[in-house]
Amino acid sequence: MRRVYLDHSATTPVRKEVYQAMIPYLTEKFGNPSSVHWFGREIRKDVDEARERVANALNAESKEIYFTSGGTEADNIAILGTAYALQDKGKHLITSAIEHHASLDACKALEKQGFEITVLPVDEHGMVNPADLEAALREDTILVTIMHANNEVGTVQPIQEMASIAHQHGVRFHVDAVQSVGSLPVDVQDFGVDLLSISGHKIYGPKGVGALYVAKGTKLANISHGGAQERNLRPGTENVPGIIGLATALELAVKEQQETYQHLVPLRDKLIQGLTAFPDVTLNGHPEHRLPGNVNVSISRVEGEALILSLDMAGIAVSSGSACTSGSLDPSHVLMAMGLDHQTAHGSLRLTLGKSTTEEDIDYVLSVVPGIIERLRKMSPVKKNRED
């Protein structure tokens, strides 16, 4: 059976160059970078070199890069680390309604500890209005955390503008760039942000590794304890193979970013046009400001998990924001924040394209989808124009 992987926002395969760069660190280069002896010293050099490569790719300085266990940990260190470091200055943080749970749940945890969180709304396309940020900033605000590109609907936020607004008020800005790096230009100087999170496995690198950019002079409290690694900010023996893999993957992703963009956009647009040409299929997310590989549509009168299972049987791997796949009883918080009704949110389908995606893949998806929609709609008691 033909297999088409359209879930690149969930994870990507490790590319060959990355895998090859990692192999020595899984075998003979096994030393602990903290060791004094030769086995460790050699590895320390390589980890520092990887840090330099990550810094260069993001236009940062080497000492501004901290390796983490992934995007989630990077977000947690940025948010909790700021809160604990600056709580004497204030206890107010600002985020948006469509953040990844890594950020949202970190904020919720702070709320339980007596911090105050303002959650900025988004418009029907999932865009935060910079004017809302301006209005939400207070004397006691210590951090603004907003993602660059949304993982579900692909909407891209005006990070530069919002970082500049925060800075005019003397407030620190963190951006989660996990989904955008490699797809869009990500440059910490250009963004003017203080903290930026990335992850390895979204850019054809390994799972279990990420990095946090921390601009010089940005004070953070450490949220875990146990050693002097990563200058005390992220204790624990370094994931050396992961770090080498992340550096290699990031270097390649940034070098090939434009090429990736050019490859993905026409395929994305063909898929969007093809899907929305079917009756009662609508695009979710921004029509223009969106990730080059993101397609998110709602198919009315059918439920997302049923769509995923049906597509899976046809060899097509996708995801959905329906309650069944969100791990809770509610559909995706992102789609709900954009004002979608429950039915539309439950019938959402996310298809995320990647390096290996071809036009034949898109044609195949478009040939399979109508039959699936028809079959599920026939089974559905929900008639056109039902609202609840």
Add this chain to the structure above:
Amino acid sequence: MYTEKVMDHFQNPRNVGEIEDANGVGEVGNMKCGDIMKLYIKVEGDVIQDIKFQTFGCGAAIATSSMITELVKGLPLDQAVEVSNRQVAEALGGLPPVKMHCSNLAADALKAAIEDYKKRNEQAN
């Protein structure tokens, strides 16, 4: 995550559709949680002669709807009404725990259809 039996009923659901001259109809679930099941029954002589379903929902919702139609077709009402959601799930070889409470509503839909049938009968008499 789903048993083979669930996938079979999802892929080849039994008794899908409407019964035009149904004498009992039951609908349960709501759009908020993303599951709506509608069961149509045709009762003759206190026996479910025909049963059909329409479902908006996930794989578990569709499979449980399909399964209950198989379980109760031809059963007398007093036996059919005893079938529980748990029995439907067991007949499918089990459901993932998270689906047990949200998508496992087929027996409730059947009870609603039987109640509807009884109400119509009372009114007719």
